[in-house]
Amino acid sequence: MKEIKVGLLGFGTIGTGVVRMFQQNTELISQRLGAKLVLASIADLDVTTDRGVVLDEGVLINDANSVLTNPDIDIVIELIGGYEPARTFVIKALEHGKHVVTANKALMAIHGEELLKIADKNGVSILLEAAVGGGIPVLASIRENLGGNEFSDVSGILNGTCNYILTRMTEEGEDFNAVLSDAQKLGYAEADPTFDIEGIDTAHKLSILISMCFGTWVDFDKIYTEGITRITSLDIHYARQFGYQIKLLAIGKKVDGVIEARVHPTMIPDSYPLSDVKGVLNAVRLQGDFVGPVMLNGSGAGMDATASAVLGDVISLSRSITNGSQTMTPTLGYQTEKIITLPIREITDISCHYYIRFMVEDCPGVLAQISTVLGESNISIRSMVQPEQQLGGCVPIVMLTHGAKECDIQHALDEIDALDSIKEQSLFIRMENDLA
Amino acid sequence: MKEIKVGLLGFGTIGTGVVRMFQQNTELISQRLGAKLVLASIADLDVTTDRGVVLDEGVLINDANSVLTNPDIDIVIELIGGYEPARTFVIKALEHGKHVVTANKALMAIHGEELLKIADKNGVSILLEAAVGGGIPVLASIRENLGGNEFSDVSGILNGTCNYILTRMTEEGEDFNAVLSDAQKLGYAEADPTFDIEGIDTAHKLSILISMCFGTWVDFDKIYTEGITRITSLDIHYARQFGYQIKLLAIGKKVDGVIEARVHPTMIPDSYPLSDVKGVLNAVRLQGDFVGPVMLNGSGAGMDATASAVLGDVISLSRSITNGSQTMTPTLGYQTEKIITLPIREITDISCHYYIRFMVEDCPGVLAQISTVLGESNISIRSMVQPEQQLGGCVPIVMLTHGAKECDIQHALDEIDALDSIKEQSLFIRMENDLA
Structure with missing residues (x-):
């Protein structure tokens, strides 16, 4: 039986999972593949920590280069994470004629175009299913069986940390900071949670999805990225009252040849399937x-x-190798030379429905002032909640708008926030009403 | 640019959809594929009906054989449905060295082993994504990106007609026959709905899923198949009270090398993702x-x-052809010679939780009689609802059991149904509590 030799860079948590799966399902995989996968070499700076898996003598080494230059190795798995040395290692693997499998969304979101062109030049492939949605076979589905479709929308809940926090806030009414701290204790959030809670990790994944769905390179800096740190349990409470959930959504759309690429807290109706996606x-x-x-x-x-x-x-690449393929299915599903760079719409140019929360001094006439500014900005109100008055206190006024332009919303809120009766910066949350 | 020539057998509704998609997305598909797909020939007995699509002169013919023997054609799409002449045509296509794409679940569930072995012998492939779950890319996912996994369970809602009927019964409290008749008017159910409502269509699809997940040939007759015709709105009402939905589920499991393969109305908790799958x-x-x-x-x-x-x-096969593959990825994800025939558990040998509805004469002592029989049969009751008494009338007693053996349930119900106080055949519905 033909053997496919695989090298692994990075023997951390995910790397250990990969080794366990290789070992546990070797026989099954060979029944499917008609070839034997051999994990020939693993490189990590730490060659002493016990990861709970048994390796043959000499498999674990501390020198990535000897994996990258080993002529026996067909496929290199990159699980180092981050930009460097991951980028340099991936380039070296490609230039040595090895296919690469990576879980590194940051690397692919920022350096994807460079790396895919190097892969193409060397007649090898990079696959990256693990970079988006963990085990969910979404990239393969876009590339393979859904490949006859023109996509108009791709959206998703792509960060388990944020979804865990928002789910707990929704179900238990707890505050952001309390749940974040719990999530850290439970291992669902990093000690420095910035990448997750500020939406950056989600934006990395969105960048990859957009490239695959729409056949475009994405300038990562043009993805509008807003995290969940400003969401309060009060907003979640009002969202629930209106029949909505708040989720950190990645949203990619293609309208008239222009891409919308944005990550932000989003209100979606309870009835939408994405509303039911809970926890991590x-x-x-x-x-x-x-x-x-x-x-x-x-x-x-x-x-x-x-x-x-x-x-x-790894199985997909191994099949191509054992099938004797002369060329590989392109990573993004499009022939690389057919991938163009579509313009990305500025966030101020989008239109949607909005939830707005004003914190106002509880005195007569405030609502009239707010309504006047909104009306002058072409923003019409679909529904409004003003809780019972507490004279002298500070109370929320909550509104849902009809379709409005983001630039109008931002301009109106600037004007409203300058009013004496407004006690803190107003908050708005974009809504999605077409993802049923 | 290389051309891949495709022939189509059957120009009905689905065939028309395929032609429209070919025409509408030709340019997009060639950007993805790096080759041009050409729909070279379409055969149907009816060559006169206007399907609303424009074809080049000579493309539509009434002779399947000239598609099957046309040496220019690489891939044949079979959309005739049914067993014959579909089976004969598929065999002929394979023997002429053509790959086959089919949406024919009945054909593949009954004759899959024969056809796949013929494909193997001729070095060509049969793909059948459209046979299970319509557009959902489930078979490709099992074969490709999930291929490193050992599966323990596959379950699904695979028939839109049944799910539409059960959803309407659940949401509107309507009776089965009224909703069926509506579904027929709306085109969601056939004039003769037997294949759908008796679960046969679902069982065909389950057979294919089980073969792919567990690497086994399935004797279709051994799939336990029970439709939704006995479900009343009363049962749905009680299910809702207990926090459950009733769905027609296809259930495939592998436990200790034995397969469970069953299609039947199933109670699943409201909290399960499958509960949220509504309508068609x-x-x-x-x-x-x-x-x-x-x-x-x-x-x-x-x-x-x-x-x-x-x-x-078609795209997947075309990629293999343009990549110069010498062999193809096997249809079921397993090398054909590695597919075995695992035993299928008799329905009487399964264990699960049960919902049971008795229709009893409303007089004292009936519950004691029922409880005695259940106790003697090792069936313990988890919860029970006995609506208010209507003296002299016939009332339901509804129970949920703890885990019990199906043979014990059947035996106990036979005994209970023989009691004078039982007014009609008791009904039980299997529950699933491990598909969260």
Whole structure:
């Protein structure tokens, strides 16, 4: 039976999951593949820590270069994370004619174009299923079976930390900071949670989804990225009253050749399938012109689910190798030379419905002042909640708007926030009403 | 640019969808594929009906054989449906060295082993994504990116007609027959709905899922198949009271090398993702040892969604052809010679929790009689509802059991139904408590 030799860079949590899966399912995988996968070499700076898996003598080494230059190795798995030395290692692997499988969303979001062009030049492939949605087979589905569709929308819940925090805030009415601290204790959030809670991790994943769905390179800096730190349990409470949930959504759309690429807290109706995605789960919703809406959900992180995605890519590449393919299916599903760079719409140019919360001095006439500014800015109000008055206190006024332009909203709120009766910066949350 | 020539057998609703998708997305598909798909020939007995699509002169013919023997054609799409002449045509296509894409679940459930072995012998492939779950890319996911997993469970809502009927019964409290008749008017149910409402269509799809997940041939007759015709709005009402929904589920499990393969109305907790799948939507839930639970949902039928799955398979085969593959990825994800025939558990040998509804004469002592029989049969009751008494009338007693053996349930109900105080045949519904 033909052997496919695999090298692994990075023997941390995910790497350990990959090794366990290789070992546990070797026989099964060879029944599917008709070839034997061999994990020939693992490189990590730490070659002493016990990861709870038994390796043959000499498999674990501390020198990445000897994996990258080993002529026996067909596929290199990169699980180092971060930009460097991951980028340099991936380039070296490609230039040595090795296919690469990576879980590194940051690397691919920022350096994807460079790396994919190097892969192309060297006649090898990079697969990255594990970079988006953990074990959920979303990238393979876009590339493969949904490949006959023109996509108009891709959206998703792509960060388990944020979804865990928002779910707990929703179900238990707790405050952001209390839940974050709990999430850190439970291992659902990092000690420095910035990448997660500020939406950066989600934006990395969105960048990859947009490239695949719309056949465009994405300038990462142009993705509008807003995290969940300003969301209060009060906003969640009002969202629930209106029949909505607040989720950190990644939203990609293509309208008239222009891309919307944005990550922000989003109010979606309770009735939408994405509303039911709870805790650390992830989900991606795709809208194709023929398939209609399709949703995939599952574990978005964790060593086992991520290992599943990594092994899936290794199997896919191994099949191409054993099938004697002369060329590989392109990473993004498009022939690389056909990928263009579509313009990305500025956030101020989008239109949607909005939730707005004003914190106002509780005195007569405030609502009239607010309404006047909104009316002058072409913003019409769909519904409004003004809780019972507490004379002299500071109370929220909450509104849902009809469709409005973001620039109008921002301009109106600047004007309203300058009023004496407004006691803190007003908050707005974008709504999505077309992801049923 | 290389051309891949495709022939189509059957120009009905789905066939028309396929032709529309070919025409509408030709340019997009060639950007992805790096080759041009050409729909070279379409065969149907009816060559006169206007399907609303424009074809080049000579493309539509009434002779399937000239498609099957045309040496220019690489891939044949079979959309005739049914067993014959579909089976004969597929065999002929394979023997002429053509890959086959089919949406024919009945054909593949009954003759899959024969056809796949013929494909193997001729070095060509059969793909069948459209046969299960319409546009949902579930078979490709099992075969490709989830292929490193050992699966323990596959379950799903695979028939839009049944799910539509049960959803309407649940949301509106209507009776089965009224909703069925409505569904027929709306085109969601056939004039003869037997295949759908008796669960046969679902069982065909389950057979394919089980083969792919567990690497086994399935003797279709051994799949326990029970439809939804006995479900009343009364049962749905009680299910709701207990916090459950009733869905027609396809359930495949592998436990200790034995397969459970069953289709029947199933009570699942409201909190389960499958509970949220409403109307004509389909969903499949997979449980892999590393990926954990993954759920995919979308349109399970309709010309466009089905066309998406068909085109996805055509693209996948076309990629292998343009990549110069010497062999193809096997249809079921396993090398054909590695597929075995695992035993299928008799329905009487399964264990689960049960909902039971007795229709009893409303007089004292009946509950004691029932409880005695259940106790003697090792069936313990988890909760019970006995509505207010209407003296002299016939009232339901509804129970949920703890885990019990199906043979014990059947035996106990036979004994209970023989009691004078039991006024009609008791009904039980199997519950699933491990598909969260």
